[in-house]
Amino acid sequence: MMRSWLKYAFGICLLICAWQSYAQQIVYPINQHCNVHVLSISSAKTASQNKSPETGWENVKLPDVWDIRWKNYNGGVWYKIDWEWFCEREHSLNQPIVFALDYLNSAGAVYLNKDLLWASQHLQEPLSKSWNMPRYWILPVSGLKPGKNQILVYVNGYAFQNAGLGKITFNNVHENIKHHQKSLWKKRTLFEINAILSATLGILCLVIWLFIRRDNSFGWFALSCLLWLLFISQFLTTETYPYPTTLAAAQANLSFFILYILCFSVYLLRFADRRFPVLEESLFVFSIAVIVGIFFTPLDYAKIVLGTVFLSYASLLVVVYFYLAYLSYKTQKTELYLLIFCLTLIGLFACVDVVRLGNAETASLYQPLSPYTSPVITLFIALILGMRLKRNIQKIEKFNQDLEFRVFEVSEDLKRSMSEKHYLELENVRLQERIHLSHDLHDGLGASLVRSMILVDQNEDEMSNQQFLSMLKLLRDDLRQIIDSGSSIGSKVPENPKVWVAPVRHRFSQLMDEMDIHSRWDFPNEWLIEPNALQCLTLMRVLEESLTNVIKHSQAKNVAVSMQFMQPNQLLLKIQDDGVGFEANSVLEQGMSIGMRSMKMRLERVGGQLKLSSTPGYTLIQAILYFDEANSKMNESS
Structure with missing residues (x-):
């Protein structure tokens, strides 16, 4: 048993x-x-x-x-x-x-x-x-x-x-293909999608920053995307190149991670409109020293040093996260709430990854969750850009409304100003016309009246009706000439200087002969420089006023009238007599003679100049016209 x-x-x-x-x-x-x-x-x-x-x-x-x-x-x-x-x-x-x-x-x-x-x-x-x-x-x-x-x-x-x-x-082959595709998705495809999304977001934000430089948060985000691409490239490449050793590749990869954390942290602060210049500069300087230290780390201490640095900079991002959470609670901005939600998801994924990486037994089975953060960030960026676009459109619409109202106000002010300006211009035109009319009456009709008065005064016999009628016709012609002078600019210029001076010479020669004044007229046969109609009329008024003054005031016995072309672009009209003379400076500077002042103003309006010189027994009046070079060349070629 x-x-x-x-x-x-x-x-x-x-x-x-x-x-x-x-x-x-x-x-x-x-x-x-x-x-x-x-x-x-x-x-x-x-x-x-x-x-x-x-x-x-x-x-x-x-x-x-x-x-x-x-x-x-x-x-x-x-x-x-x-x-x-x-x-x-x-x-x-x-x-x-x-x-x-x-x-x-x-x-x-x-x-x-x-x-x-x-x-x-x-x-x-x-x-x-x-x-x-x-x-x-x-x-x-x-x-x-x-x-x-x-x-x-x-x-x-x-x-x-x-x-x-x-x-x-x-x-077997068929089951292995399914298993292999799942492994490729976890180990490579996810990282490739992550890289593509990061590159797309980086380029998009870079373009936005290039057009909107004042919002440098997009520039920092673009830089962080570039560094993230460099960091996750280790998960896609199958060779250590271009680094000389595996340790150097790991050190460079950790350096990219450090710079990524710094740039991404600055982006988060800029997104929240916060700046800490001294702290940010100190962190960058300290990080450069850390990176230098990483590259001098011996192989035996690589695991503890690289792991400590990785966790330290991951902790820095956690500190920024809590600061932004405080700001979102304080400011209660929708954009910050979205940012905190996005960072919370990223933080959860990162915590799981850090725990897995820190345990050697689970690290071999490690399937990182970080690649899934790119779609989260993409959705976040799309929401933020949409909200900012909406806000900017609202600002533009409000600006357009304000601008439309301001344009309406400015248009009304401009209409009033233009009306006032038009009224002032009309008044100024009327005043100028009155001044011109007074000058024309003085220089034209006044000279004719003086000439007629002298004829009547010098005539010892009674004048016949025919003589009075002739004098009145001359006055009528002068008045018509004054009335028509406004359209004289478009009238035809006389063929030559002798034809131009003939009417004035005819009227004054008869009167000076009766007053026993000897006159001499010297004019060229052709225009070397042809003046326009207004210039011809101006010279005629100057000549009439000058001869009238000779007859009225000079007591002269000899008068010489001449025209000369002094230079290729100057025309000179001279009236010289041997009368009693006058004070030229007093006449021009103190305005003692209305006629002289009128002659000076007329010449200045057509780009000319009046010169006076007078002593007892000698008086010279010079009217000078200046022409541009184009006018001179045109007349020379003709």
């Missing part, structure tokens, strides 16, 4: 041991009838990338981070995976087996039964990066042993990067 009980107990123990041995094996189904059993997974340190060691193997569980058992070990490690496949009795393996590797950190090679399947481009520094690239290999049935098979994986990496080997799977 006792022996029977012992037999049963021994059998139960054997069953338990067999079950535990089978439970330690990992089974991967290939199809409904065939499976792969992973018998054991072990690893060993090595100094050779070409040959696996004979001793030193330790059983491990994948995914594996060797820093957990071999602290601060940097170098090569071999992983040995013993496995076998089998099918049910009546079935056979009629499809290839796919061996998939989630990652290896950092560079390595894969062998099947000591035959090379694949190797990284660089197994020595600068090492290739395979931790961000899932891979698989199709193992044909003809290349497999009927019993036990072996896969060797060589890995070269660093402890500060949690070097090791990721999960492995055995599967």
